[in-house]
Amino acid sequence: xxxxxxxxxxxxxxxxxxxxxxxxxxxxxxxxxxxxxxxxxxxxxxxxxxxxxxxxxxxxxxxxxxxxxxxxxxxxxxxxxxxxxxxxxxxxxxxxxxxxxxxxxxxxxxxxxxxxxxxxxxxxxxxxxxxxxxxxxxxxxxxxxxxxxxxxxxxxxxxxxxxxxxxxxxxxxxxxxxxxxxxxxxxxxxxxxxxxxxxxxxxxxxxxxxxxxxxxxxxxxxxxxxxxxxxxxxxxxxxxxxxxxxxxxxxxxxxxxxxxxxxxxxxxxxxxxxxxxxxxxxxxxxxxxxxxxxxxxxxxxxxxxxxxxxxxxxxxxxxxxxxxxxxxxxxxxxxxxxxxxxxxxxxxxxxxxxxxxxxxxxxxxxxxxxxxxxxxxxxxxxxxxxxxxxxxxx
Ligand code: PLP
Numbered sequence: 001x002x003x004x005x006x007x008x009x010x011x012x013x014x015x016x017x018x019x020x021x022x023x024x025x026x027x028x029x030x031x032x033x034x035x036x037x038x039x040x041x042x043x044x045x046x047x048x049x050x051x052x053x054x055x056x057x058x059x060x061x062x063x064x065x066x067x068x069x070x071x072x073x074x075x076x077x078x079x080x081x082x083x084x085x086x087x088x089x090x091x092x093x094x095x096x097x098x099x100x101x102x103x104x105x106x107x108x109x110x111x112x113x114x115x116x117x118x119x120x121x122x123x124x125x126x127x128x129x130x131x132x133x134x135x136x137x138x139x140x141x142x143x144x145x146x147x148x149x150x151x152x153x154x155x156x157x158x159x160x161x162x163x164x165x166x167x168x169x170x171x172x173x174x175x176x177x178x179x180x181x182x183x184x185x186x187x188x189x190x191x192x193x194x195x196x197x198x199x200x201x202x203x204x205x206x207x208x209x210x211x212x213x214x215x216x217x218x219x220x221x222x223x224x225x226x227x228x229x230x231x232x233x234x235x236x237x238x239x240x241x242x243x244x245x246x247x248x249x250x251x252x253x254x255x256x257x258x259x260x261x262x263x264x265x266x267x268x269x270x271x272x273x274x275x276x277x278x279x280x281x282x283x284x285x286x287x288x289x290x291x292x293x294x295x296x297x298x299x300x301x302x303x304x305x306x307x308x309x310x311x312x313x314x315x316x317x318x319x320x321x322x323x324x325x326x327x328x329x330x331x332x333x334x335x336x337x338x339x340x341x342x343x344x345x346x347x348x349x350x351x352x353x354x355x356x357x358x359x360x361x362x363x364x365x366x367x368x369x370x371x372x373x374x375x376x377x378x379x380x381x382x383x384x385x386x387x388x389x390x391x392x393x394x
Contacts, residue, residue, distance in 0.1 A: 005138075014131055015359040016040055019344075023353050030351075036380035037353045038368040041179065041329065043246035045303045045371075051245060054293035058286060066289070072281035073272055074101025074254070074288055081292040082254055089296070090227040093259050100271050101283040103251035105215045106132065107275075108238035109173070112255055113140045114274035115267065116209045116236065117170040123211075124164055124172040126156055128332075128360035130179050130213070142170070146361055154183040154323060154332075158192045165200050171209040172197075176225060177216035180360050180367040181332040182325020187226045194232035207234050207263075215240035215253070218299040220327040221308065233260040236267070241291050243328075244299045252287035304329045307370040310377045318385055329371040332357075336391040338364050346390065350383035 013021070016039055023037040058066060073079065079096035086094040102108040109132075117123060119141025125133050127146045137144045147164045150157045161172065174193075176185040197208050212228045212235050229235040240253035257268045275281055311331055315322060321334040333354070335343035340356035340363055347354045347366070357365035370377065 009135060016131070016355050019353050019355055022348075026351070033375075033379070035351050035353065036376055036383060038370065038372065038376075038380075039353045039355055041243070041369050041371060042248060043243055043329075043371050044307075044373060045246055045300045047246040048294060048297045048300070050294035050297045051247070051290055054290040055286065057293070058289055067285060070101075070282050070285055070288065072275060074099065074283055075285065075292075078288045078292040079254075081295050082256075085295045086256060090230060092227065092230055094256065095259075097268060098257050098259060098264070100255040100257075100268070100275060101288055102238075102253050102255060102275070102280055103283050104242055104248070104253045105213055105238050105240035106136075107251075107278075107280040107283075108240065108253050108255045109133070109211060109213055110136045110139065110278060111271055111274045111280055112209075112211045112236045112238055113137060113142070113171065113173075114278060115270035116207075116211075117142050120168065121170040122166060122168045124161060124169060125361075126161070126172075126174065128154075128180055128357060128362045128365070129173070130175060131359045131361075133173055143168075145169070148362070149181075149183070152323065154178065154181040155189050156185055156193055158189065158196050161193065162196050162200065165204075165208070167204055167206075169200075169204075169208055170206075171211050173211045173213055174228070175213040175216075177214075177220055177325075177327025179216065179328050180330050180355075180357070181323050182328050182330050183323070184220060184223050184225055184326040187224060187231075190226050190228060190231050194228075197232060197234075201234075210235040212237045214238065215243045216328040218244040219301050219304060219329060221301070221305055221325070223326045225327065229256070229258040229260060233258065233262070236271075241287075245291065245294075245297065247287065247291075250287045251284050252291055253283075303374075304371060307372065307374060307377055310374055311368065311370050314377065314381045315384060318381070318388055320384070320388070329369060331368040331370055333366050333368055335364050335366055336388070340364055340366055347383075347387055349390075350387050352380055352383045352387060 019039040027035045079099040083094035121142045123137045124145045237256040242248035323332040344356040354366035
């Protein structure tokens with residue numbers, strides 16, 4: 001007998017991965033330069049040279065020690081470096097005891113949700129949202145409560161979030177800079193969210209955690225990304241080096257539980273317990289040690305900035321409507337019909353691979369990942385023109 005839910009999850013790949021696989025097949029059929037694949041968020045800038053040097057240096061170390069298990073929560077020396085970096089960059093207390101190293105943000109979020117919820121609880125997700133949140137929330141035995149963000153800014157709708165809170169609400173997941181819309185939540189909005197949650201906690205008599213998913217923290221085009229634990233004590237940060245250091249396949253990130261939380265010690269132990277229960281112990285050790293050697297290496301966002309310019313100027317000229325992104329490397333574009341899947345299917349006729357918005361919890365839009373070579377963007381413009389004309393002719 002197998003677990004039907006797990007079978008379902010395995011049998012039905014995510015819309016993003018499905019489109020990505022279709023792209024690989026199509027490229028093999030007609031040539032890679034004829035398919036304009038905007039499906040997946042694989043960084044298009046190489047990992048920093050400093051990371052390569054760090055890995056090469058590490059390979060000279062005694063192999064049994066280098067590749068051996070670390071404590072479940074990570075190498076204490078690495079956690080010290082991560083904690084020092086948090087203190088330096090955000091001016092908030094952090095010690096190794098506040099850090100749990102993970103296999104990317106995916107593991108960090110799954111762990112955090114299991115740590116601070118119990119089956120039957122509700123977890124709020126502002127929509128549109130990263131599709132895997134639903135899977136992790138369900139795995140924790142909780143119910144996902146979707147609350148739309150405000151259009152056209154796609155900032156959090158604090159009043160609507162307040163209205164969605166019940167005695168069963170245990171957490172809200174926020175993601176800024178945001179995938180899929182590219183919005184960066186302003187300090188003013190986050191402060192209002194924090195004030196409202198403080199008030200609701202008193203009213204309900206229990207904690208409401210912010211699970212702050214921030215793999216895109218460093219990928220911004222000039223605006224501030226406030227550090228949420230400085231604004232709201234009950235924040236758990238889920239960080240990843242997948243995008244900032246272009247290491248998505250290496251699976252490295254961490255959970256940070258701040259001591260500003262009154263029960264920080266208990267929450268940290270619950271994080272460790274959830275890591276143990278889910279089998280997320282001892283994050284990939286070579287990468288733990290490599291990132292510690294180049295912890296504050298700046299991200300190279302220039303390529304994404306240029307891609308953003310090429311794409312938004314090209315689409316504006318053609319008359320497409322989109323949300324100007326302040327961060328991450330995604331463009332949220334209005335489809336020409338309410339059925340985003342039908343629009344995405346039609347785009348395929350012009351060899352454009354655009355992710356329909358349905359899997360992000362809303363209809364009528366598509367997501368373009370612009371972490372691609374600039375030639376993919378310029379080469380796609382005739383297809384975007386033809387796609388638009390195909391609707392005008394109707
Ligand atoms: N959260 C968001 C919003 C993402 O876009 C992604 C990956 O694309 C993840 C989490 C998972 O990131 P990781 O590769 O660090 O597991």
